[in-house]
Every structure is written in structure tokens, then in C-alpha cells.
Amino acid sequence: MGSPLRSLNDYFRRLNDLLSAENWELSEEAAKLLSISDSHVHMKFLQLEKAEDERRLYLNNSFDEIACLHLAVIYHLSKEHFENAFNTHVQVVQLFNKEILQKEKDQNWFLPVLYTLCTDLRLLARSADNKPSRLRDPEKSSCYEQSATYIMECYRTCVADVRAEIHASKKMAMLNLTNQLFRIYFRINKLNLLKPLIRAIDNSGPLYQTFSMADKVTYKYYLGRKAMFDSDLSLSEESLSYAFRNCPSHCARNKRLILIYLVPVKMFLGHMPSVDLLKRYQLQQFATVVESVKDGNLKKLDETLMENERFFVECGIFLMLEKLKIIxxxxxxxxxxxxxxxxxxxxxxxxxxxxxxxxxxxxxxxxxxxxxxxxxxxxxxxxxxxxxxxxxxxxxxxxxxxxxxx
Structure with missing residues (x-):
């Protein structure tokens, strides 16, 4: 949006113009300027460890400080100091929670920024955890696990917003933040922590209609995976089918990801996928599994599971597929x-x-x-x-x- 950034002042001015509008769509644009995935991250003049020493043009002191911390984050990233980048970004998220989420009443135009900050927190946590010094120290708490704590703090602030009308409520962030926590709890294998989050979504009432389809698809995908591990095949099929059906056709990678879990669930329920479907989404690993189960060929099933063991284990479905032997x-x-x-x-x-x-x-x-x-x-x-x-x-x-x- 707008002309290319040529200086630090351009960056501050652009961010100020977008945020001062207090508008959801422009907030989405502002979020890009606070994201570690945007092209501005590679601009040398923005990689500043102490940007507060520079002249700034902000109307809101909190966003002013958030922006300076963000520039410090990208400075640490440029030096590949991932743990420092994570710790600095933690300050960004905590500051946003304290000064924006908790203090700005009856409005939610800034939620797109929150979504970006929480996504980046997870990404930075993963990078920090992959640092060799952390891998050598198993006693040290993982950054990824820590990130759940800070996202949960933001979640609690949002769900506590009971006074505002739905269209202006911070509760609209519930599903997006739930998805962030789903991703983390799946990765650290703490699915038991998801129960209260699922209950809150189940009881969200009319609020559920305000959630974006993208967030609904992501939620149903993770809900379906959890239900599969809980052996609730009916809920799993319903959730994963919803996710696959509503995932845009151009998002072939995501549809393939959904199918990796939907196919075994469907097979348990007696619905075998077509060869064409498996070919279309490059899931030929399942083709011989399907054929073996249909034919009742136990030996062939064992052989194909062994041939594709690495793929199935990495997807977390090997044990599920082994249970197909009974079928x-x-x-x-x-x-x-x-x-x-x-x-x-x-x-x-x-x-x-x-x-x-x-x-x-x-x-x-x-x-x-x-x-x-x-x-x-x-x-x-x-x-x-x-x-x-x-x-x-x-x-x-x-x-x-x-x-x-x-």
C-alpha cells in the first residue's frame, strides 16, 4: 500500500496514517508493518536495536513503543539472535495486551494487529527453540510452550470483554487465538488443555457467525484431528469434512493437509477415497492402503504401511492406520x-x-x-x-x- 519505504520516517508516517484511521481494513495493512514476514524486515535502515532514540511521528504512545520494539525484533533477526528476537517480541505482545486490549474500550479495529503479533510469537518461538544451545539444554523451558502463556493472557483479556456490542467486541478474537493455542498444544502434545477452549467456542452463540471462514476452517481442521485421536470418528469426520469443503480450491496444500486426516477417518467409517482424489492431492501413499483394506489383504497392508512408514509417522497417523487391520x-x-x-x-x-x-x-x-x-x-x-x-x-x-x- 502506497509508495515504497525509503527511510525510518516513511515507516513511522505510514504506520501512523494507517493506525490513526482506527479502521479494521487499514489495521490489516498496519499489521503487515509489524510483521516479521513482511518485506520491510529486510530494510537495513529499519533494523534498529534502539529505535526509540530516533524521531517518531506517532499519535498513540503505546503503538509508538510497540513499533520501536518491533524494529528491535527485526534487528535481532538480522543478526540471527533468535532468542533475543523472541524475548523482545514477548514485550511487544505484553505491551499490546496491557495498553491496547485492556484499555481501549468498545472497539476492536486493532484485532488484525493482535493476530499478526501472536502468529509471529509462535514463529519466533520455534526459531529460538531450534537454536543449538537450547537443544543441548533439555531442562530449559521451550519458547514455544512459553508463547502459549502470553497468547492465553491476550485470550483472557478478549473473552472478558462483555460490555461491547458484538460488532465492536474483542471477543471476536476468540477463534483466531484458539487456533493459535491449538497449534501450540498439538506441537507440545498437551491436547488436554484444549477442552475449555473448545467449550468456549461451543457456547459462543451468535458470536460464532462473526468469525472469519478462514478461522472456522482452521478450527474445524484441528478439532477434527483432536476428535480422531479421541476416537470420536463421527465428530472427526464432520469437522474435517467441513474444513475440506470450505477450504478454497486454490489452497491445494491446505486441502491436502486436511485429507491426510480425513482419509483414514473416512476409511474407518467404510468410505474409501477414489484413486482420482488421491492423485489430485498427491496422496498416492494411501492408494495401496485403500486397496488392501478393501480386499482384506492383510499382508499387503502391512507391506504398504512399512513402505510409507516415515510419511505416516511424520503425519502422526501411523498407529491410526495400523488399526485399519481390523477393517x-x-x-x-x-x-x-x-x-x-x-x-x-x-x-x-x-x-x-x-x-x-x-x-x-x-x-x-x-x-x-x-x-x-x-x-x-x-x-x-x-x-x-x-x-x-x-x-x-x-x-x-x-x-x-x-x-x-x-
């Missing part, structure tokens, strides 16, 4: 019962099919255990005759659709 067994047993055309099938019939697949290290006791689990989980309707070593299945819908199983 593969069910599909195999379903094929066997169709071949025999009777509702009483001997264990030996199933063992023949298992051995035909090349699985030699399984005995009838393990088979019986698998069949019992499938019956308990209502994936097969029937019972076991231990004495006669047979599975007796219901004559009506013995293999109910997985999506109908509660």
Missing part, C-alpha cells in the same frame, strides 16, 4: 462367508484364507480373538461357538455398514 480382517471374513454361502463358518475356513495371503504366524486362538472383537464392536452381527470352532452370523445384515455402527 481389513472384517472385509476378508465377509468374502469368506460369501464364498461358503452359509451362516456357520468354521475357523479353518478363515485360516485357509489367511494362510493363502501368506500369513503364517497366526493361529486359531488369535483368529478367535479377532472375531470376538469384531462382534463386540458390532462390526459383525453373530456369535462364536467355541466348542465347534465356528462363527455363526446373523441371517439379516451380518456385516452392517460401518457408517451405521454407533
Amino acid at each position: 481389513a480382517f472384517r472385509n476378508l471374513f465377509k468374502k469368506v462367508t460369501r464364498i461358503y454361502g452359509t451362516n456357520q463358518i468354521s475357523y479353518e475356513a478363515f485360516m485357509c484364507a489367511i494362510r493363502w495371503l501368506g500369513i503364517e504366524d497366526m493361529d486359531e486362538d488369535e483368529l478367535e480373538c479377532i472375531l470376538a472383537n469384531l462382534i463386540v464392536e458390532k462390526k459383525i452381527k453373530g456369535y462364536l461357538s467355541h466348542m465347534h470352532k465356528k462363527l455363526v452370523i446373523s441371517k439379516q445384515n451380518p456385516f452392517p455398514a460401518l457408517s451405521t455402527i454407533p
